[in-house]
Amino acid sequence: MLTSNSSSYSNRNSNCSSTSSSSGFSSSCVQVSRDVQQQLVLLRLQPDSSGLQFPEIWLRDNCQCSTCYMQQTRSRLPQGWNYLDPSVRLQQLSWCAERQSLQISWSDGHKSSFALSWLKERDFSPANRARYLRDCYRPEQRLWSGTEFQRIQREFLYDELLHNDEALLQWLHQLAVYGLALVKQAPLDSNVLRNLCNRVGFMRSTTYGDEWSVKAQPGASNYAYLAAPLPLHTDMPYFEYKPSITLLHTLQQSDSPGGWNLLSDAFHVADLLRQRYPGAFKVLSETPVDWADIGSEKNLRFHNIWRAPVINLDANGRYVRINLSIPQRDSHFSVPAEQVRPWYEAMALFMRLANEQACTFKTTPGDVLTFDNVRMVHGRTGYDDTEQNIRHIVGAFLDWDIAYSRWRVLKNDLGHYNK
Amino acid sequence: MLAKGLRRTAALLTSRALGRRQLSARIVDESYVEVQPAKGSGAAALKFPAVWLRDNCRCPSCFHSSSQSRQLDWNHFDPNVRPLALHMDAGKQQLHVRWSDEHESSYALDWLQRRSFDGRSQSKYLSEFYRPRTKHWAGAEFERIAQRFNYDQVMSEDEPLQQWLQALAVYGVALLNGAPPDKAVVRRLAERVGFIRRTTYGEEFIVQAKPGAKNYAYLSLPLPLHTDLPYYEYKPSVNILHCLVQTQSPGGSNLLVDAFHIADRLRQEHPADFERLTNTLVDWNDIGSEDGQEFHNIWRAPVICLDSAGEYTRINHSVPQRDSHFNVPLEQVLPWYRSYARFVQLARDDAYSFKTQPGDVLTFNNIRLLHGRTGYDDTEQNSRYIVGAYLDWDIIYSRLRVLKKRLTSSSNTSSSSSSSSSSSSSSSS
Numbered sequence: 001m002l003t004s005n006s007s008s009y010s011n012r013n014s015n016c017s018s019t020s021s022s023s024g025f026s027s028s029c030v031q032v033s034r035d036v037q038q039q040l041v042l043l044r045l046q047p048d049s050s051g052l053q054f055p056e057i058w059l060r061d062n063c064q065c066s067t068c069y070m071q072q073t074r075s076r077l078p079q080g081w082n083y084l085d086p087s088v089r090l091q092q093l094s095w096c097a098e099r100q101s102l103q104i105s106w107s108d109g110h111k112s113s114f115a116l117s118w119l120k121e122r123d124f125s126p127a128n129r130a131r132y133l134r135d136c137y138r139p140e141q142r143l144w145s146g147t148e149f150q151r152i153q154r155e156f157l158y159d160e161l162l163h164n165d166e167a168l169l170q171w172l173h174q175l176a177v178y179g180l181a182l183v184k185q186a187p188l189d190s191n192v193l194r195n196l197c198n199r200v201g202f203m204r205s206t207t208y209g210d211e212w213s214v215k216a217q218p219g220a221s222n223y224a225y226l227a228a229p230l231p232l233h234t235d236m237p238y239f240e241y242k243p244s245i246t247l248l249h250t251l252q253q254s255d256s257p258g259g260w261n262l263l264s265d266a267f268h269v270a271d272l273l274r275q276r277y278p279g280a281f282k283v284l285s286e287t288p289v290d291w292a293d294i295g296s297e298k299n300l301r302f303h304n305i306w307r308a309p310v311i312n313l314d315a316n317g318r319y320v321r322i323n324l325s326i327p328q329r330d331s332h333f334s335v336p337a338e339q340v341r342p343w344y345e346a347m348a349l350f351m352r353l354a355n356e357q358a359c360t361f362k363t364t365p366g367d368v369l370t371f372d373n374v375r376m377v378h379g380r381t382g383y384d385d386t387e388q389n390i391r392h393i394v395g396a397f398l399d400w401d402i403a404y405s406r407w408r409v410l411k412n413d414l415g416h417y418n419k
Numbered sequence: 420m421l422a423k424g425l426r427r428t429a430a431l432l433t434s435r436a437l438g439r440r441q442l443s444a445r446i447v448d449e450s451y452v453e454v455q456p457a458k459g460s461g462a463a464a465l466k467f468p469a470v471w472l473r474d475n476c477r478c479p480s481c482f483h484s485s486s487q488s489r490q491l492d493w494n495h496f497d498p499n500v501r502p503l504a505l506h507m508d509a510g511k512q513q514l515h516v517r518w519s520d521e522h523e524s525s526y527a528l529d530w531l532q533r534r535s536f537d538g539r540s541q542s543k544y545l546s547e548f549y550r551p552r553t554k555h556w557a558g559a560e561f562e563r564i565a566q567r568f569n570y571d572q573v574m575s576e577d578e579p580l581q582q583w584l585q586a587l588a589v590y591g592v593a594l595l596n597g598a599p600p601d602k603a604v605v606r607r608l609a610e611r612v613g614f615i616r617r618t619t620y621g622e623e624f625i626v627q628a629k630p631g632a633k634n635y636a637y638l639s640l641p642l643p644l645h646t647d648l649p650y651y652e653y654k655p656s657v658n659i660l661h662c663l664v665q666t667q668s669p670g671g672s673n674l675l676v677d678a679f680h681i682a683d684r685l686r687q688e689h690p691a692d693f694e695r696l697t698n699t700l701v702d703w704n705d706i707g708s709e710d711g712q713e714f715h716n717i718w719r720a721p722v723i724c725l726d727s728a729g730e731y732t733r734i735n736h737s738v739p740q741r742d743s744h745f746n747v748p749l750e751q752v753l754p755w756y757r758s759y760a761r762f763v764q765l766a767r768d769d770a771y772s773f774k775t776q777p778g779d780v781l782t783f784n785n786i787r788l789l790h791g792r793t794g795y796d797d798t799e800q801n802s803r804y805i806v807g808a809y810l811d812w813d814i815i816y817s818r819l820r821v822l823k824k825r826l827t828s829s830s831n832t833s834s835s836s837s838s839s840s841s842s843s844s845s846s847s848s
Contacts, residue, residue, distance in 0.1 A: 039753055055752035062743040074706045075739030078643040086757045122744055129746045137702075137717055137746075201712065205614055207817070223488040231493055239813045241653040286727070290549075294487045300613065303820035304813060305549055315698070327488030331475040334545055337536040340468035341450060344498035351493055401651045401716060405619070408715035 030116065032095045032102060041093060043102065043119065052123040056090045059104060062122075063112040135411070138404055139176050141375070143268035149359035152178045158186035158368065161199060168199060169410040171370075172403055175245060179265060179372035186366050192249050193396040196368065201402035204243045206236060207293070207302045214248070214393040216385050221295040223327035227391075229382035232264055232354050235373050235397075237323035238291040238304040243397030246373045250363040254391040258383030261369065264358040266322040266377045270311045272353050273346075280346035285311040287343045291323055292330035305330065310350065321374045324354075374400065442528075444505045444514055452502055454514060454531065465535050472516060473500045475534075476524040548823065550816055551588045553787070555680040558771035564590045570598040570780065574611055581822040583782075584612065584815055587657065591677060591784035598778050604661045605808040608780065613814035616655045618648060619705070619714045626660070626805040628797050639803070641794035644676055644766050647785050647809075649735035650703040650716040655809035658785045662775040664804040670795030671803050673781060674770040678734040678789050681766050682723050692758035696722040699755045702742035703735055717742065722762060733786045736762075786812070 031044040031051075041059060044051040061084070062076070063069065070077050085108065092105035100116040121132075134140055144152045154174045160167040161183060174181040186192045193211055197203040203210045208222070216227035224230055236242050253259060274281040288307040295302060312321040333340060354377055363369055371378060383391055410416075444454045450469050456462040474489070474496070476482065481491040497520060506515040512528045535541070546552045556564045566586040572579040573595060586593040598604045605623055609615040615622045628639035636642055648654050665671060685693040698721060705716045724733040745752065766789055775781050783790060795803055 038750070040749065053749055055749060057753050057756045058745060061756065070739075073638075073739065076741065076743075078645070078738035079641060081643065081738040081763060084756075084760050084763070086753070086760045124745075124747075124749045124752070126748070132744060133746060136744075137719065201619070201714075202617060205617065207613070207814070221486050223483060223486045223490065226483070226486075228490070241656075241811055241813055244653075301821045302613075302817045303824065304817045305820070306813070307545075307549065326493045327483070327486065327490060329489060331489075332534055332544065333471060333536075334541045334549075335536075336538065337451070337466055337468050340471050340536070341498065344468075344470045344474065344496075348496055348498045351496075355494060399653055401653055401718070402619070405714045405716045408717070409713045412715065413713075 146357045146359040172407045179375045183368035204397040204399045211396045232377040232379040233325035238293045244400035245398040248369045249394045250367045252392040254383035255389045256384040258381045260381040262358045262379040264354045267319045269354045283346040290330035290332045558769040561771035567594045570595045584819045591787045595780040616809040616811045644789035644791040645737035650705045656812040657810040660781045661806045666795040666803040668796040670793040672772045672774045672793045674791040676789040695758040704742035
């Protein structure tokens with residue numbers, strides 16, 4: 001029997017037609033071994049390195065041969081899985097120096113081969129997993145306070161985003177990391193948002209259509225379509241599938257003193273709340289609120305409701321989403337009466353901090369303000385239209401699923417992965 | 420059925436719970452307002468947090484009626500605001516409140532009643548109006564729970580439309596029959612509800628055997644149980660599959676499983692497996708291109724997703740679309756595989772198999788059900804042809820609520836004892 005530290009397979013190159021000697025370590029020599037107890041395969045690239053580790057069952061599941069994996073669809077062939085036996089065991093293990101691949105025979109009679117480059121990319125070490133998540137899954141977010149706005153703010157030229165993949169990648173990266181990016185010098189025509197969204201993927205449709213116009217309308221059915229100040233909010237908190245990225249194209253800005261944009265990184269605000277008022281943080285992350293929007297658009301009547309806290313955390317306590325909108329918070333509040341007052345107290349604290357942390361600026365015609373609607377809260381100061389000067393903003397949404405997909409494809413195409 | 424339920428509630432409200440003239444209200448602990456029903460009515464008092472009442476003042480400076488939106492200045496909202504005096508207007512059926520911030524508010528009693536903080540009314544509101552409560556089923560129960568609706572009726576009448584959406588919400592599956600052999604059927608159905616949810620694969624998709632396909636579903640091989648697009652954070656909610664041509668070969672059967680039922684069984688029979696499948700983040704992915712646009716989708720989430728109350732929010736399962744990248748600590752891998760194999764085995768054993776016919780539209784909840792199909796063989800004369808599209812729950816539930824309100828109000832208008840007519844007659848008396 002093999003012991004758990006056994007490296008008894010390290011010198012077996014017999015399955016491979018290679019004639020190279022495996023004595024000693026060289027750049028092409030890889031030492032393979034097994035940890036029988038934990039059912040792991042170990043690969044040592046350098047004698048003094050910690051090596052790569054792979055669970056046996058995972059290797060069997062990810063066999064790359066043509067009966068297990070379909071290259072054309074880049075996916076695992078599913079039939080075998082209906083009957084996958086998790087007790088399948090490794091029987092023989094060897095390293096083929098010529099093909100730089102790991103060769104395995106299994107107890108179910110199957111044989112597999114794995115290329116070193118493929119294995120390296122999927123090493124289970126904490127460092128490699130962290131690298132993959134950061135570089136390939138989603139970049140790490142950096143939270144910021146309103147006073148840091150000038151430092152983190154980045155501008156992109158509309159034409160470059162349409163024609164230069166590197167600029168497109170940088171824009172998406174900025175949006176992912178800081179949640180905010182300003183696009184400059186877009187023409188004042190109606191195709192701008194569609195062009196930008198098509199460069200990434202496609203627009204996210206909502207009850208309000210693909211694109212919507214923000215213009216003061218006295219009898220508006222949506223509160224944003226009024227000239228009154230619009231306090232800090234996220235768009236459409238009343239959707240379970242809230243639109244991810246808001247794009248706002250300024251066609252005409254108000255000449256009145258108002259119409260300023262307000263923006264606050266609500267993940268940063270949540271951090272401050274967590275530090276200074278942990279009780280309030282707990283209340284806002286645990287109390288479900290009824291967010292609602294009732295109205296109609298182009299003959300489609302809607303009654304949207306989504307119940308969720310203001311601060312949404314995943315199982316590890318990381319922020320996944322902020323919901324905030326005073327007009328779109330329902331008068332229905334489906335929580336026990338005794339939870340109501342503590343929620344209001346916490347909410348008032350959150351609003352105060354969000355306002356304190358907000359940065360302000362005023363977009364000019366041709367600007368496209370883009371921000372992460374899952375994370376940022378935005379608002380605007382009130383303004384006055386005149387007959388000659390009617391503030392006009394057009395908006396649209398993109399989803400993170402689509403934006404991250406594009407970010408990954410671009411990173412790969414442009415060779416940005418550090419492997 | 421629901422319409423009747425709501426009407427009964429409305430009738431109770433005016434005649435009993437808030438019987439006029441003997442109503443009263445009082446301030447409790449400076450922070451609650453309690454509305455007491457008439458003596459002898461047997462109804463319980465309604466207790467409202469004062470701060471909530473102030474926040475929901477209905478006056479034009481606090482509430483914008485055309486947008487149905489709160490507009491009071493929250494940047495200066497004081498959660499310590501207190502009620503100073505109450506007045507109950509039995510004739511108008513209104514509660515008046517004077518506040519410590521010098522504001523005054525009025526609330527209609529039926530408006531208050533509908534927003535009662537009583538636990539039972541809240542859970543009724545949530546299960547009847549917010550989202551219907553789901554009922555889980557085993558494969559053997561499929562014929563009993565699967566409701567069938569006529570396509571033309573769903574397209575032209577509100578009541579069958581509501582019943583279809585309600586069945587879909589409760590059981591996660593419903594069938595329509597009698598649809599014309601027209602590729603536009605799925606779009607027409609989706610637009611009857613709201614609008615199609617677009618994905619990387621476009622708006623409508625055609626499931627037909629394509630030998631060089633980039634997606635595994637577009638092959639004629641057996642397609643084991645799975646959910647669609649688990650690699651999206653915002654996974655499409657409901658699958659609409661319109662069968663235009665079914666294969667005459669023995670294959671092509673649909674397989675369906677209620678994965679919430681499978682999760683229930685795991686939870687009871689194999690709690691450690693359940694725990695692992697709810698805790699371990701799996702990398703779901705899809706790499707390819709469609710219409711010249713390359714994509715690389717990844718979403719990390721467990722197979723069984725729970726909310727903080729332990730309720731199921733989503734199931735993810737797809738063998739082809741599970742990434743070879745698996746970003747968990749080494750020691751979690753083998754136990755996870757064992758638990759996952761158990762889940763797959765339970766699901767496989769429970770799957771109900773049937774074969775849709777041309778004109779059938781199969782609709783099911785992609786967040787909750789697993790679906791698959793057996794392999795089949797096309798011939799030159801007989802090539803299986805399915806058109807599909809997605810709808811999102813946000814849009815479906817919205818439609819369902821609008822329909823419930825409409826059908827409720829129309830049945831109220833036709834009834835002689837509607838709440839609005841009785842309250843207006845009382846104010847004139």
